[in-house]
Amino acid sequence: MHDATPTPLSVAASGPLTGTAPVPGDKSISHRSLMLSALAVGTSRVTGLLEGEDVLATAAAMRAMGAVIERGGDGMWTIDGVGVGGLLQPATALEMGNSGTSTRLLMGLVSSHAITATFTGDASLSKRPMGRVIEPLSRMGAEFTASPGGRLPLMLRGIVPAVPIDYTLPVASAQVKSAILLAGLNTPGITRVVEPVPTRDHSERMLTGFGAKLTVEETPAGRVIELHGEAELQPQTIIVPGDPSSAAFPVVAALLVPGSHVTITNVGLNPTRAALFDVLRAMGGDITFENRREVGGEPVADLVVRASTLTGIDVDPAVAPAMIDEFPVLFVAAALAQGRTVTRGLEELRVKESDRITTMAEGLRAIGARVEETEDGLIIDGTGGDLLPGGGTVEAKLDHRIAMSFVVAGLVSRDPVTIDDMAPVATSFPTFTTLLRGLGASL
Incomplete structure (x- = not known):
C-alpha cells in the first residue's frame, strides 16, 4: 500500500x-x-500480470484464504488453487488498500463459502x-456488518x-456483475444477471476459459448472463494484455x-473497454492500430499515435x-x-477513488x-491547441487516475503544474513516470 507521506511532482x-513503450x-x-x-x-501460470498495489492486494487475500501464489524470477506467476468451495478462513482482516475491484469481487467469492x-x-x-454489492449478495444468503x-x-x-438469484443490475457495474457471478460459482443451480447496459466482459470471458458453464444472450431487456453453479475450474496458462x-x-x-x-505496444482492445480511442479519433486524433492479434482470448494491438489538432465534441x-x-x-x-466538449451521464464518476467530476473541474480551473x-x-471550452496557463498545484485526492491526468496536463502547460501526491499511482501504473521520461517528458 502506498506510503502515507505525500510525493509531489512538478511537470x-x-x-x-517519441519512442515505443509497453504499458503494464x-x-x-x-x-x-x-x-x-x-x-x-x-x-495456473500467468505472465504479464500487473504488479501494482491493487493487484498485489488481491494476491495477498487469496494467499490468506489458502492459495499458493508465487512470482518467479522471470516474471511468471504460478498459482496453486484450492478449488471452488475450498477457500479457507483467513486468520486476519483482508487489507484491500485502495482497490475497489479487489474488495467487491472478493466479497462475491467469499459470500458462498x-x-x-x-x-x-x-x-x-x-x-x-x-x-x-451487499444487496444482491445478501439475497444469496450472505450476512454483512x-x-x-x-x-x-x-x-x-x-x-x-448459497441461494442462486436472478438479478437485474440497477446501475452499469462490471464489479457488481462479477461479484454475483463469482458467488454463483459455489452456488447450486443457475445464477442469472441481466445487464440493461453492457459493461466490461472480462469475467464472462475468463470464467468460460477456466471451464465454467456460462452463457450470454442478447435480449430486449439487455444482456442475460447465466452461470451454472458448483463449477469445477481447470488451471490455465494466461497472458495478460496491456491495460487500455x-x-x-x-x-x-x-x-x-x-x-x-x-x-504503445500490446494494448488490450476489448470492445467493452476501448471506447476512449474511438472518442479521441472522433475528435481528430491520429491513432492507428497495428499488429492486431488475440492474446489470451482478448483482442490486442499496438497503438501508433501522432500529435493532432483535436476538435471538441458531444x-x-x-x-x-x-x-x-x-x-x-x-x-x-x-x-x-x-x-466545446460536452460530457453527460457520468454520475458513476462521483463514487470512484475520488469524486472525479469535481476533482477534475477544480484541478483544471487551477x-x-x-x-x-x-x-x-x-x-x-478548449484552448484550440494553445498551452494551458498552468502554474497551479492540484490535489489528486488519493486518486491514481487524477494524478496521472494532471501529469499529462502539465506537459501542455506554460508554467509547471504541481501534483500534490503521486504515491497513489503505484496502485495501477508503478512505471508511469519512468515510461513518460523514456519518451522524453520533463518531469
Whole structure:
C-alpha cells in the first residue's frame, strides 16, 4: 500500500514525445486471473500480470484464504488453487488498500463459502459505497456488518449453500456483475444477471476459459448472463494484455504535445473497454492500430499515435461504461481541443477513488482551463491547441487516475503544474513516470 507521506511532482511542458513503450498488464484481467486460478484445482501460470498495489492486494487475500501464489524470477506467476468451495478462513482482516475491484469481487467469492472475512481499506476506499454489492449478495444468503453507509471496514459471513438469484443490475457495474457471478460459482443451480447496459466482459470471458458453464444472450431487456453453479475450474496458462486504461495517459499526451510520435505496444482492445480511442479519433486524433492479434482470448494491438489538432465534441453518454476510468484524461484532451466538449451521464464518476467530476473541474480551473461542472459531467471550452496557463498545484485526492491526468496536463502547460501526491499511482501504473521520461517528458 502506498506510503502515507505525500510525493509531489512538478511537470513542465517538454519537447515532442517519441519512442515505443509497453504499458503494464490489464488491471481487471490481472485481478480475475489470480482469483480464478486460486479457485481452480492444479497449477495456473500467468505472465504479464500487473504488479501494482491493487493487484498485489488481491494476491495477498487469496494467499490468506489458502492459495499458493508465487512470482518467479522471470516474471511468471504460478498459482496453486484450492478449488471452488475450498477457500479457507483467513486468520486476519483482508487489507484491500485502495482497490475497489479487489474488495467487491472478493466479497462475491467469499459470500458462498462457509467462512467469515473482514475487509479493510485505506481512507479513499473506505469512502466508497459497497451497498450495491451487499444487496444482491445478501439475497444469496450472505450476512454483512458494514460501517455506516455500507462502507468499509465490513465483516462478511458467507453461507453454504448459497441461494442462486436472478438479478437485474440497477446501475452499469462490471464489479457488481462479477461479484454475483463469482458467488454463483459455489452456488447450486443457475445464477442469472441481466445487464440493461453492457459493461466490461472480462469475467464472462475468463470464467468460460477456466471451464465454467456460462452463457450470454442478447435480449430486449439487455444482456442475460447465466452461470451454472458448483463449477469445477481447470488451471490455465494466461497472458495478460496491456491495460487500455493505463495506455490512455501516454496516448493523450502524445496527441497533445506538438511533434510527438509514439507507439504503445500490446494494448488490450476489448470492445467493452476501448471506447476512449474511438472518442479521441472522433475528435481528430491520429491513432492507428497495428499488429492486431488475440492474446489470451482478448483482442490486442499496438497503438501508433501522432500529435493532432483535436476538435471538441458531444460525447455520447452510451459509451460511458466502456471508458468510465478514462474520462479524467479525456477532460485534459478536451481542455486543449478547438471548441466545446460536452460530457453527460457520468454520475458513476462521483463514487470512484475520488469524486472525479469535481476533482477534475477544480484541478483544471487551477491551471487555467475553462470548465463548467454539471450534475453528471463537465462542459469544457478548449484552448484550440494553445498551452494551458498552468502554474497551479492540484490535489489528486488519493486518486491514481487524477494524478496521472494532471501529469499529462502539465506537459501542455506554460508554467509547471504541481501534483500534490503521486504515491497513489503505484496502485495501477508503478512505471508511469519512468515510461513518460523514456519518451522524453520533463518531469
